[in-house]
Structure formats: C-alpha cells, structure tokens
Amino acid sequence: MSSRVVVALRIKAPPVRVFEAFTREIALWWRPNSLFAFTPRSPGVMAFEDVEGARRLVERLASGKVFEVGKVRVWEPGQRLVVGWRQATFxxxxxxxxxxxxxxxxxxxxxxxxxxxxxxxxxAHVARHTFPDSLFLRRHGEWWRDLLDGLALAAADRQPGTTGEGQA
Amino acid sequence: MAEGRPDLISAVLYRDPKAALAWLEKAFGFELVFLVEDAEGNLGHSEMRFGAARLMVGGEWSDDHKSPASVGGKNTQTVHIQLSDGDLDAHCERARAAGAEIIVEPATQFYGDRTYRCKDPEGHIWTVGRNVETVSVEDMERRTGLKITGQV
Structure with a gap:
C-alpha cells in the first residue's frame, strides 16, 4: 500500500464535530464523481452503517441494493477513521x-x-480509465479536495450558535 | 469553508522533495495540503499552504528543472514570505533551529519592514518580512534619497 494521495484542509469546527459530520452526515456533503463511481448504477446515497458494532461504509443505490465500499477498520471519534475502499469491478x-x-x-x-x-x-484496470498512474492519483486527489470543501461547509453549518443552526 | 487557490503559485524544486516538505513545515510552518506518491514512494505532486498562499514542492522532473544543490548553489528566483502576524525574529530563530543558514540577520528596513534572509538545506534563498512601522513615501525618500513611485 505504498502509492498514496494525501489531502488536508483546515475546518472551522472542533474535531468531534468534524468527525460527526464526516460520518453521520456523509450523505449531505458527498459529491459523486462519475470518473470514480463505485458501481455502474451509482451514484446512490453514502452512509456509514453500524450493525451491532460492525461498521461499514456503503452506497445505497436507487434500486434498493446496498453496495459495501469497505469495512471500518479504525473508529476513533474525533481522532481517526480508517475504512476500506473498493469499487464493484475490483x-x-x-x-x-x-x-x-x-x-x-x-x-x-x-x-x-x-x-x-x-x-x-x-x-490497465477499468477503474483507472487509461490514465497514467500519477495523473490518475492527482485526479483522485482533486476529487478528495472537492469532497473536503463540502465537508467543511457541512461541519461548520450545524455548530451550536452559528447562523446555520435550526435552518432547513 | 472552501479554500480557493491563489492566482499565482511558486513551484520550488528539490533533489529530495519529501525531505523538503518536512523541512518547510518545521522551519516555516507551511502545511501540506496535497500530495501524490506513486508505488515506489516517488513524489508526483505536492502543495503546501501558508495563510492564503500556496507553494508547490517538486523534484527535478526534467533536465531543465534543477535544485540549487544541483547547479552550484545558484538561484534564479527566490520566494518571499510576508508575515501578517507573529514575530519576525522568532520566525528566524525557528528557521535557524531547523537548519536554515541565516545569510542576513533580522534588521529593520527603511520602508518599515523587519526582514531576514536564509538558505534552506538545498540552497534555495528565502526572504522573510514583517511590517513593523508605517512609513510614508516622503519619509522613505528622505531616509534613502531615492525617488519612489507607486506604493505597496
């Protein structure tokens, strides 16, 4: 697991709040990217599911099917989250x-x-769309950057005492 | 809150860009915001953040892209850091402690900025400034004898 993309962003909300937004509210800020669709039927609605302590990240498709993106490997609220990530074609x-x-x-x-x-x-895998490795990783990183922008808006929006509180 | 990217971003080249990312964080407080590494751990692309500014840090990815360490220490461009808060001298001490070679110690300039100049481990020259006094153009001209047009 040596190749990697790292994206970081400062968000004006405390870590516990950002963790909560990342997990519980993922459907609100997720921005699907057709280049990196999980399944041919995507996009659906993203969710972290917790079934008797077995947590996983899923995409709920319009058909009613649920695609498991990955199991949660580390769950430390306010500190760290590790989750598997697979596309249906893997x-x-x-x-x-x-x-x-x-x-x-x-x-x-x-x-x-x-x-x-x-x-x-x-x-040569279909998930890479024939992009050279570095370009593929860069595109993927740019998507993560977009995703974190969305997370930042969601996390700052529902803090107690901000104008977002109580709004629809 | 979405962070836009500025219209102008410097790209600084290193023989060892991964070491540079760590050094720039330690010395200047830059923060890594974007990094791509391939399966061999080679850096593909990286960006750091400082305030509203961005800096790209890269390797010597073509024959025409070289670190000063590969061309006898020569610089053809330098990057300037303008502090909007904090203490210039403390900034200098932090850089020195991280291994920067201070080539001009902190001093207050006629235009009202306190500045210093240093070299990083691969020989890039960095200038750092912090405004400490508001000086009118008339005062600048009186102090230097120069004719000054325009104002920043």
Missing amino acids: APEMDTEVEVRFEAVEDGTRVTVEHRGWDSVPS
Whole structure:
C-alpha cells in the first residue's frame, strides 16, 4: 500500500464535530464523481452503517441494493477513521484504504485524508480509465479536495450558535 | 469553508522533495495540503499552504528543472514570505533551529519592514518580512534619497 494521495484542509469546527459530520452526515456533503463511481448504477446515497458494532461504509443505490465500499477498520471519534475502499469491478486481491485524521488546531480542525493502496489496482484496470498512474492519483486527489470543501461547509453549518443552526 | 487557490503559485524544486516538505513545515510552518506518491514512494505532486498562499514542492522532473544543490548553489528566483502576524525574529530563530543558514540577520528596513534572509538545506534563498512601522513615501525618500513611485 505504498502509492498514496494525501489531502488536508483546515475546518472551522472542533474535531468531534468534524468527525460527526464526516460520518453521520456523509450523505449531505458527498459529491459523486462519475470518473470514480463505485458501481455502474451509482451514484446512490453514502452512509456509514453500524450493525451491532460492525461498521461499514456503503452506497445505497436507487434500486434498493446496498453496495459495501469497505469495512471500518479504525473508529476513533474525533481522532481517526480508517475504512476500506473498493469499487464493484475490483478483483479480490485489489484493495485500497482511506485514513482520515482529525487534528485539533487553534482555529478548529486540520482534517487529513490519506487514500492509499492504488498500486494494488493494475494500470490497465477499468477503474483507472487509461490514465497514467500519477495523473490518475492527482485526479483522485482533486476529487478528495472537492469532497473536503463540502465537508467543511457541512461541519461548520450545524455548530451550536452559528447562523446555520435550526435552518432547513 | 472552501479554500480557493491563489492566482499565482511558486513551484520550488528539490533533489529530495519529501525531505523538503518536512523541512518547510518545521522551519516555516507551511502545511501540506496535497500530495501524490506513486508505488515506489516517488513524489508526483505536492502543495503546501501558508495563510492564503500556496507553494508547490517538486523534484527535478526534467533536465531543465534543477535544485540549487544541483547547479552550484545558484538561484534564479527566490520566494518571499510576508508575515501578517507573529514575530519576525522568532520566525528566524525557528528557521535557524531547523537548519536554515541565516545569510542576513533580522534588521529593520527603511520602508518599515523587519526582514531576514536564509538558505534552506538545498540552497534555495528565502526572504522573510514583517511590517513593523508605517512609513510614508516622503519619509522613505528622505531616509534613502531615492525617488519612489507607486506604493505597496
């Protein structure tokens, strides 16, 4: 799992709040990208599911089917989250992983996403769209940057005492 | 809150760009915001943030892209850091402690900025400034004998 994309952003909300927004409210800020669709029927609605302590990230499709993106490997609210990340076309030996770190800084949270393991997906695989490796990773990183922008808006929006509180 | 990217971004080249990312954070407090590494751990692309500014940090990715360490220490451009808060001298001490070579110690200039100049481990020259006094154009001209047009 050596190839990786790292994207970081400062968000004006405390780590516990940003973690909550990242997990419980993922459907609100997620921005699907057709280049990186999980399934041919995507996009659906993203969710972290918790079934008797077994947490996983899923995409709920319009058909009613639920696609498991990955199992949660580390769940430390306000600090760290690690989750598997697979597309439907991945062969069994292909696996990528997303680690999200939530670090308290003076004006809120520095949230860092590290997406690693793309070297397990061969360069000719359909998920890579014939992009050279570095360009593919860069595009994927740019998508994460968009996603964190959305997360930042969602996390700052529902803090107690802000103007977002209580609004629809 | 979405962070837009500025209209102008310097790209600074290093023989060892991954070491540079760590050094720039330690010395100047820049923060990594974007990084792509391939399966061999080679850096593909990276960006750091400082205030509203961005800096790209890269390797010597073509024959025409070289670190000063590969061309006898020569610089053809330098990057200036303008502090909007904090203490210039403390900034200098932090850089020194991280291994920067201070080539001009902190001093207050006629235009009202306190500045210093240093080299990083691969020989890039960095200038750092912090405004400490508001000086009128008339005062600048009186202090230097120069004719000054325009104002920043």
